[in-house]
Amino acid sequence: MSTPGTNPSAAHPRFAKALRELGLDEVKARIRRFPDATRTAAEAAAAIGCGLGEIVKSLVFEADGVPVLVLMDGASRVDVERVRQELGAAGVKRADADAVRETTGYAIGGVPPFGHRTKTRVLADRGLLAHAVVWAAAGTPHTVFPMAPASLVTYAGGTLVDVREREA
Structure with a gap:
């Protein structure tokens, strides 16, 4: 397991700028950097020491x-x-790595929920609200930040929806 360190300067510069513009300096102060990548939800949960459901996938x-x-x-x-x-779309598919970077300005594994290069429609699954705090990427595969899920959805400009796979 990685030893985390609070390191506000570790956020991607675009994400740090978004935090400043949103008046979220207190969030910037809680960004944690890990020496090992936290690209997947499982890696992030293990590094942070939280439940898998407390990780936000963007x-x-x-x-x-x-x-x-x-x-x-x-x-x-x-x-x-x-x-x-x-x-109400005819078709939906997962975006490839180039499209993710083009749309958000970040690489897969480090995409934060807001602070993107372009304005994009955001859908937030209601399941996020089951937690007091969730952890999301801060623009790099090595950085995360905590936030109350309702606030995260608000700052992301998200619409609450039910889009998770149903259990069999």
Whole structure:
């Protein structure tokens, strides 16, 4: 397990700028950097010492060719058909790495829930609200920050939806 350190300067510069613009200096002060990457939800949960469901996955999809960000807890999977229905799209697919970077300005594994290069529609799964605090990427695969889920959804400009895969 990595030894975390609080390091406000560890955030990606674009994300640090977004925090400043949103008046979230207290969030910047709580950014934690890990020597080992926390690209996956499981890696992040292990490094932080929290439950998998307390990790926020920021996933980019393309709905009829238009990027959409889906915020999902780390213990769940996105049901692409439910996303398609929610958006009224003909088709939805996972965006490739180039499209993720083009849309957000960040690499897969470090995409934060807000502070993106472009304005993108955001869907946030209601399951995130089951936790008092969730952890999300701070723009790099090595950095995370904590936030109350309702605040995170608000700052991301997200719409609350039910898009998780249902258990069999």
